[in-house]
Amino acid sequence: MTPYAQLSKQDLQKLYDNCKEKYNRYKAQGLKLDMSRGKPGADQLDLSMGLLCALNPEDYLSEDGTDCRNYGGVDGIIEMKKMFADLLDVRTDEVFVGGNASLSLMYESVIAFCLTDFMTAGEKSKRKFLCPAPGYDRHFSISEHLEIEMIPIPMTPQGPDMAEIKKHITDPAVAGIWCVPVFSNPQGVVYSDEVIKEMAALKPVAADFRILWDNAYVIHSFEGEPPQTANILRECEKQGAYDMPLVFTSFSKISFPGAGVSAMAASPANLAKMRAHMIVQTIGPDKINQLRHVRFFKDLEGIRSHMKKHGSILRRKFNVVLDALTTELEGKEIGSWISPKGGYFVSFDAMPGCAKRTVALCAEAGLIMTTAGATYPYGNDPDDSNIRIAPSFPDVGQLEQAMELFCVAVELAALEKILEH
Numbered sequence: 049m050t051p052y053a054q055l056s057k058q059d060l061q062k063l064y065d066n067c068k069e070k071y072n073r074y075k076a077q078g079l080k081l082d083m084s085r086g087k088p089g090a091d092q093l094d095l096s097m098g099l100l101c102a103l104n105p106e107d108y109l110s111e112d113g114t115d116c117r118n119y120g121g122v123d124g125i126i127e128m129k130k131m132f133a134d135l136l137d138v139r140t141d142e143v144f145v146g147g148n149a150s151l152s153l154m155y156e157s158v159i160a161f162c163l164t165d166f167m168t169a170g171e172k173s174k175r176k177f178l179c180p181a182p183g184y185d186r187h188f189s190i191s192e193h194l195e196i197e198m199i200p201i202p203m204t205p206q207g208p209d210m211a212e213i214k215k216h217i218t219d220p221a222v223a224g225i226w227c228v229p230v231f232s233n234p235q236g237v238v239y240s241d242e243v244i245k246e247m248a249a250l251k252p253v254a255a256d257f258r259i260l261w262d263n264a265y266v267i268h269s270f271e272g273e274p275p276q277t278a279n280i281l282r283e284c285e286k287q288g289a290y291d292m293p294l295v296f297t298s299f300s301k302i303s304f305p306g307a308g309v310s311a312m313a314a315s316p317a318n319l320a321k322m323r324a325h326m327i328v329q330t331i332g333p334d335k336i337n338q339l340r341h342v343r344f345f346k347d348l349e350g351i352r353s354h355m356k357k358h359g360s361i362l363r364r365k366f367n368v369v370l371d372a373l374t375t376e377l378e379g380k381e382i383g384s385w386i387s388p389k390g391g392y393f394v395s396f397d398a399m400p401g402c403a404k405r406t407v408a409l410c411a412e413a414g415l416i417m418t419t420a421g422a423t424y425p426y427g428n429d430p431d432d433s434n435i436r437i438a439p440s441f442p443d444v445g446q447l448e449q450a451m452e453l454f455c456v457a458v459e460l461a462a463l464e465k466i467l468e469h
């Protein structure tokens with residue numbers, strides 16, 4: 049395949065005409081396809097239906113005798129803490145169990161750890177967060193909503209660019225960093241142990257600086273075993289910075305998004321602060337759901353074997369996406385992509401200046417993609433290049449159709465740009 053940059057104007061015009069005709073044929077079909085959000089497919093949700101009958105009417109006591117039907121236990125029941133401790137490889141007294149959404153725990157943590165004391169001290173200036181990008185749009189939404197200024201940090205194949213991070217943490221207004229260390233959203237990058245250790249050794253000027261370590265995809269590999277990465281909590285403890293990391297995860301993509309269980313792992317001092325913060329807004333989380341999860345999954349081995357089933361469903365769908373990209377686009381040099389080994393996304397980089405147009409062309413023909421730019425703070429992708437592909441929700445047939453259309457849109461947008469149409 050000859051790169052498009054090496055083709056004559058005449059050849060490019062021919063390609064453009066073909067591509068436009070193909071695109072119009074898709075447009076005429078009135079398709080309704082969606083590859084915008086990382087939602088599990090119905091076949092994945094089916095895997096957890098046993099949860100709904102995991103408890104019988106006599107089964108409502110936790111192992112320490114807590115009646116799970118009643119108020120209380122703001123940080124969760126003991127067996128759920130143990131399960132999360134195993135999942136995150138931390139101690140049980142380092143776990144706070146939350147409601148269904150880890151995002152809520154992150155939101156509350158930013159308020160509790162990075163804003164409350166700062167505001168009480170009468171500080172008027174804005175706080176800032178470092179945002180490795182491309183990254184997770186909802187992290188950026190939390191920052192924006194709480195009026196925290198966002199500083200984009202470039203990503204490398206090993207994790208965020210540590211030299212850039214070190215430049216910024218000399219500013220006392222810089223209060224934290226968002227990290228997705230395993231199968232990052234959207235690139236599927238797994239942080240290297242070197243990056244994790246360097247992160248733990250950071251010496252930020254802001255004494256209350258926190259690393260928000262969103263380990264949403266800790267066990268979500270669809271090729272091989274889940275990655276064994278260095279443990280941020282232990283590494284920070286070794287560095288005398290035990291209070292710096294706040295680790296998050298949830299069962300959203302293990303059982304049911306919306307009816308799973310979330311958790312935060314951190315130093316006991318941080319957990320005490322979190323308990324004091326959370327008790328004001330809730331007398332306790334849904335302990336029945338926690339008990340149900342413990343009964344259904346039993347232990348880490350139970351979660352592992354369940355995740356293998358998710359993995360084989362997802363592997364098939366990711367292969368559809370990656371095969372389409374290879375067949376339709378490889379060698380043309382109008383886009384590049386990363387093949388992940390887990391997580392929920394494929395990160396695609398269109399030719400600079402083409403992401404918004406590609407996503408608009410998809411939308412016009414009935415395919416909804418994540419908004420171009422959403423993977424950057426303030427929705428501002430400086431190259432207008434990154435597009436997040438979420439293969440999990442459509443079925444394989446829809447996915448094949450969606451990817452054919454996506455590749456035509458990528459090509460059409462690139463040819464328009466090259467030919468200055």
Ligand code: PLP
Pocket residue numbers: 086148149150151152184228233262264297298299300305306310
């Ligand atoms: N963190 C990351 C990196 C995600 O990609 C997602 C969902 O896509 C979430 C968190 C959401 O987690 P939860 O459902 O626990 O709020």
